[in-house]
Amino acid sequence: MKKLVVSVASIMxxxxxxxxxxxxxxxxxxxxxxxxxxxxxxxxxxxxxxxxPKTELLQPIHIDDPITYSLQNDELNITxxxxxxxxxxxxxxxxxxxxxxxxNKRELIEVSYVLTQNRAAFLYSDGMDWDNKRILLxxxxxxxxxxxxxxxxxxxxxxxxRKVDFLNDKFGYVIISGGRTMSQEFSTVFLTHDGGxxxxxxxxxxxxxxxxxxxxxxxxxxxxxxxxxxPEEPDLYVTQDAGNTWTEAKVNIPAExxxxxxxxxxxxxxxxxxxxxINQGPNGDYKGGKVKGKFISKDNGKTWEFQVEVxxxxxxx
Amino acid sequence: xxxxxxxxKIAGWILFLFAFGFFCLQMGYLFAHExxxxxxxxxxxxxxxxxxxxxxxxxxxxLLLTLTKKWKWIGTGVVIVFIIxxxxxxxxxxxxxxxxxxxxxxxxxxxxxxxxxxxxxxVYYRSYYGILARPQEKLPYVTDGEFQVEWLANDVAAxxxxxxDNTIHQFIGTYGDRGTGRSYYYVGAEIHGxxxxxxxxxxxxxxxxxxxxxxxxELFEWDNIVQFGTLAVVLMKNNEAAWTIxxxxxxxMHSNSAIPPSGEISLxxxxxxxxxxxxxxNTTSN
Numbered sequence: 001m002k003k004l005v006v007s008v009a010s011i012m013x014x015x016x017x018x019x020x021x022x023x024x025x026x027x028x029x030x031x032x033x034x035x036x037x038x039x040x041x042x043x044x045x046x047x048x049x050x051x052x053p054k055t056e057l058l059q060p061i062h063i064d065d066p067i068t069y070s071l072q073n074d075e076l077n078i079t080x081x082x083x084x085x086x087x088x089x090x091x092x093x094x095x096x097x098x099x100x101x102x103x104n105k106r107e108l109i110e111v112s113y114v115l116t117q118n119r120a121a122f123l124y125s126d127g128m129d130w131d132n133k134r135i136l137l138x139x140x141x142x143x144x145x146x147x148x149x150x151x152x153x154x155x156x157x158x159x160x161x162r163k164v165d166f167l168n169d170k171f172g173y174v175i176i177s178g179g180r181t182m183s184q185e186f187s188t189v190f191l192t193h194d195g196g197x198x199x200x201x202x203x204x205x206x207x208x209x210x211x212x213x214x215x216x217x218x219x220x221x222x223x224x225x226x227x228x229x230x231p232e233e234p235d236l237y238v239t240q241d242a243g244n245t246w247t248e249a250k251v252n253i254p255a256e257x258x259x260x261x262x263x264x265x266x267x268x269x270x271x272x273x274x275x276x277x278i279n280q281g282p283n284g285d286y287k288g289g290k291v292k293g294k295f296i297s298k299d300n301g302k303t304w305e306f307q308v309e310v311x312x313x314x315x316x317x
Numbered sequence: 318x319x320x321x322x323x324x325x326k327i328a329g330w331i332l333f334l335f336a337f338g339f340f341c342l343q344m345g346y347l348f349a350h351e352x353x354x355x356x357x358x359x360x361x362x363x364x365x366x367x368x369x370x371x372x373x374x375x376x377x378x379x380l381l382l383t384l385t386k387k388w389k390w391i392g393t394g395v396v397i398v399f400i401i402x403x404x405x406x407x408x409x410x411x412x413x414x415x416x417x418x419x420x421x422x423x424x425x426x427x428x429x430x431x432x433x434x435x436x437x438x439x440v441y442y443r444s445y446y447g448i449l450a451r452p453q454e455k456l457p458y459v460t461d462g463e464f465q466v467e468w469l470a471n472d473v474a475a476x477x478x479x480x481x482d483n484t485i486h487q488f489i490g491t492y493g494d495r496g497t498g499r500s501y502y503y504v505g506a507e508i509h510g511x512x513x514x515x516x517x518x519x520x521x522x523x524x525x526x527x528x529x530x531x532x533x534x535e536l537f538e539w540d541n542i543v544q545f546g547t548l549a550v551v552l553m554k555n556n557e558a559a560w561t562i563x564x565x566x567x568x569x570m571h572s573n574s575a576i577p578p579s580g581e582i583s584l585x586x587x588x589x590x591x592x593x594x595x596x597x598x599n600t601t602s603n
Contacts, residue, residue, distance in 0.1 A: 005382060
């Protein structure tokens, strides 16, 4: 027993000493995201330490994910192997955030890109004129060896909501909105059947409320959910013919949940029917505001019946 | 006597377990540091944990084993040297990198800024699990080392600092959201209207944000307003921060522009002198 204690203790002591030596090496705090590109900062930096190297070591934005990206050095780099090798995406960083977006530029706008083993695709816009921009998708199907650029639409006003997704190698969709005035805007959906090379606009839903989300669950069935800031009831539109017609889905909310479940998320397929989670919007306070209502539809999205309350812990992975 | 001996043994094993726990923490940290670029939220923690580990370990050995006088002396010597070395390194490390750490009033968030004293570069860290942190962004101006931290809400920390050229700047660490957390919104637009508080008034309209305090009125145009997260804006004048406006926890926004937002906002002056935020209420009538 004595031997055990002494040997474990010695190993620990030696371990700690090695740890101290290792810890002395990298006490730097310099490998950072250079995102706050305020002009004055750059001026000041160049005045203060002119000899400092301009480029920084790239760090993956999601450390646990082998396929991820970095927005350091004012460019978009992607990696498929946790940051061992980087590929620069031929899109300017500012273009990725172009439009009505004033948020953090350290991370890409959620759902504005697809980054998987088989496809890297980035939705963005260019053009100086606020009302006359081109909406573009730059994508690669061979992990960044070659890149293609396709025009989703032009002209389009400055984008607010933007989402791109692919359901398989060929079929994908882009949902964008723009031209917002107060709480009204124009939103529209584009589909591709050739993996992103060409895009066709679907019939417009005619709704001018602010779009909060949308998506397709197969090549014909898609949804648009409206009402972003203070919705009073879910406003879900469905198409069952690949966007030729949009109809308002009927969500039968039980009386006790009226004005509680107000904002529809994107429906998903579940067994033989569809399921959608309807959340409480930004101001919900029912059971803490996080509980969502799960509704199911047996007619492919036209009518929805309440099924069960869902705890956020079960829905947010 | 036998009972006492047993208690000592138990205490010894508990201390030994503690020491082992600290040891595993350090090893885990080194691995995580190498692999995920995480750091302790305060660089000095590394040395403090080392010291705690060695103290627990030596006490455990004293309690568990019967040592000869010679070994007792050697053991004590080694421990003292180890503590001194760690203490010296701790002091040096803080001279190289100054740690500014502040815990939110509800103890849920930790603000961490590390400043490289030699270069004046300061970096804002985002905390994970209370003691670990990853670099999030560099403060835009080289600092002169003086920082003042004020929590405007449980999830909004305002850091006021002086840049090397003597201008005053504010950096806002935000750890939350007043919306769904899914969509971005503009703080300036959400506080559209007239807000009044103790001797101060804020008006947000299409021109910008106007701040009146003690009879002095200043207009900050939208170009001079910098948003942090979705909780706060800093109003700039001549490339210097003048005020921060943060949404308080009771702030609620409404998309329907006819309904003014409810709740309160905080107005906080950018100055190196100690000052308290002013709480403002909406006075826009329907």
